[in-house]
Amino acid sequence: MLRAMIGSTQAKADIIPVDICVNMMIAIAWQTGIKHPNTTIPVYNCCTGHLGSLTWGKIIECGLGHLDTICMENAISCPHLQFTENKFRYFYLRFLQEVLPAFILDCYMRLIGRKPIFSKICDKIYKNVRTLDFFTTHSWIFPNDNSILLQNEMSEVDRQTFNFDVRDLDWSHYWHIYCLGAKQYLLREDLAHMPQCRKRNQRLKRLQNFLWFTSIALIVKIVFFKSFKFHRILIIFLRLIFSVLSTITKKIGFSSKK
Template sequence: MVIDGPSSSSIMAAIQATSNSTSSTTSSSNHHRQHRIGTSSVSEFYEGKTVFITGGTGFMGKVLLEKLLRSCPGVSKIYLLIRPMKGQDAHERLQQLLSSPLFDPLRKERPQDLRKVLPIEGDITQPELAITASDRAMLERSVNVVFHSAATVKFDEKLKLSVTINLLGTRRLVELCKRMDHLEALIHVSTAYCNCDRTEVTEVVYSPPMDPERVTTLVDCLDEPLVDQLTPSLVGNRPNTYTFTKALTECWLREHCEGLPLVIVRPSIVLSSAGGPMKGWVDNWNGPTGIIAAAGKGLFRSMVCDPNKTADLVPVDMVINLMIVSAWRVGTTKPKELQIYNCVTGQRKPITWQQFIDLCFKYMRKHPFSDVFWYPNGSVSSNRTLNTFNWIFLHWIPAHIIDSFVWLTGGRPIMVKIQNKLTKAASCLEYFTTQQWQFNDENVRNLVSTLNEVDKEVFCFDVAKIDWNKYIEDYVLGIRRFIFKEERTSLPKARRQMSKLYWSYRIMQVVSVLLTWHFLTTRYAPLRRLWTSALHFLMHIASMLPFV
């Protein structure tokens, strides 16, 4: 799940396929031959293939696009569904996307491959995806593989829009896919948390919370204010419209996609990339990233979280590798059953929220951000009363003091506004940081076993290989470089500032303890006598020590 979102770049250097075959199936003997000579079966599957991607301008979409271009060099064309925005048409948005640092290695080594990427102007919220008749006809006769990652991942999205994008958008895409003459794989990106009303989640589609058709009709017929009033009762025991509509979508797909080569991939909480071409690549503030970035700046110090619960975090490039491989698998084996993959880490490579937070603070002090407001530190607790106390004294009061000073000096106060946004973001995460799920990932493990050694390396999605220490260090460096746009040359200055903040923080701690003790001892005689006795005892011990 990409938490906004819900949810990261590709893993290995590009490989050169040795076969020119464009067949959609791979014989057993050919598979063994490839294994012996060290080629990639997955890469060869994409030889001459045409790919269509929705959500290509998003976080996961960019990583998918880069990985296909870099590690499947034989791919013929990649079409991206791109919605025109005010002042930018689809072609301009594509050029902006390809100018991302993520594509720098490709731009340097194989710039011609970027010409394989072509925009399709459209809109997931509109009938027929707002694609022109000529473009639809072209897609229907040429596309072999479809990756559907377009979705709204905002937790507080209004139900009407969430249904329109996540459910109706998927339905419109499926209608297009059913008209594709050479479709070999349709990969739908869901979320591991679409069944968060269960503590144990296996790789099956569960009964819907409500009939998808009924919900669609309801939001279609009613005015938005009335839908907003009904949302809590419709969503039920799920935490938000995102998980609710994702569950509805899975159920609709199960009922209406018979005959389509469909795969559902369910990532958990998606963070930065673990591998190449840029370790730690992340380009948004979604989910934990915004909170961690604020904590690194010294702006956020407390949130509701059960520190002992498992934080099911997964690198974006491992999710993308699983998607690419699952398309190969369904395209070459043509299974009759719907394939579902839970892309998670909680079973094979668990890490608790406390471990995750401690490692983040460790590396934010080792590789500090520039212009830090205060020494990065903080705590998490499932005790809401304690968190409210911390929020008042560590967030709310300091923010008002800073804004008052800024206002008096003629500046524009923004700290209270920032704190309000951070508090809202933290509250969206509470449901996921105070509970724990057991996600079964047997299908993912079995898929790993079908790969040859080259593909296991190039398209790695074996989460057991994650080194959390190294990964989180790269994650922090990625936030520094790609979110805050800070170069490594700024690190020495940032470290000097961090050293000053550290000693200021320690001095303030000592002063606070002394003032508190002084306040208590002046009012309570027993404490004062205890303090005096302790001082006399220490002086006595000191007098007995031999002089050197």
């Protein structure tokens, strides 16, 4: 039910897989105990630093791309998420794509005699997501020079066994495994049902497109064919735009002749 978030697609998302953290901890313990047992322990930042190029926009691109093939069994809509830095646009998108559908689904639940739950779920998602606003709209670069020096002191075999170089990460493959793990272990869904889930996702896409086109067609019909006043206002507005464009064109042409 999450369709919109406040954030910048260009902001850095300093996300580190837990395997990287564990490998770095092992390497730090080795260096501290073997290489420098009597010196001051340096500070290591397990982060992408200036080496990483992972942004929130790339996460959305990779995540939604894999969710088209790794579909969920009980999905009620096609996965979609967009970031916006404009709060007015965010609340507009949230009302249109989250609050209104949740209200309609709750009305349907009441009609069939079941407890409405979607509006409450929508509110919980909203409260949790808003706590991330500060992090999805800002970027930080933490120095990881000590981590790079640690990699250089390790042997080639150790670097391959306990690799924590974020430059070697294939983020597309990582999010593919992430989506598979969430489906299998978090949602406890059987991966053998994937073909049926994909067919369901295709039906949801067609239904969603049909509803959007139908809504737009109804709005156009009501506004343009039923409201005579609005039709006249629209014509006057278009004429005004045409006259302004004509004036600007004439001025540009006059100045170019000079």
